[in-house]
């Protein structure tokens with residue numbers, strides 16, 4: 001009986017941790033640190049526009065939108081990996097938001 005209780009508690013703890021600390025998918029976590037130039041070589045204007053729209057629609061519900069120009073590409077590379085799961089974006093949309101932010105980031 002005691003074992004069952006411990007098991008029950010352990011599973012609740014795991015569920016709680018998964019729910020409260022969402023993790024980016026493997027694809028997102030594996031993305032390399034990219035510079036503006038690397039991003040601009042991979043995404044066209046259309047995709048960057050879509051990324052901007054996704055950013056506006058999904059990134060302002062918990063805090064004010066933090067404009068792309070407020071962070072360096074290096075910072076966005078890190079921050080976005082944390083925020084994509086918070087915004088519940090799928091990998092494809094998440095990568096577009098990331099591309100938009102890095103492409104418009106402030107210079108180092």
Ligand code: HEC
Pocket residue numbers: 055058059060061062063066071079080082083084086087088097
């Ligand atoms: C579910 C709520 C939520 C959503 C949605 C969300 N954020 Fe955040 N964001 C937070 C919280 C909480 C913090 C402060 C704690 C932290 O840094 O993890 C934060 C912090 C930040 C910061 C400051 C980080 C730093 O280290 O200075 C930036 C920039 C940011 N978010 C950008 C974004 C972007 C871009 C998106 C959309 C992809 C987004 N956020 C969506 C909750 C959210």
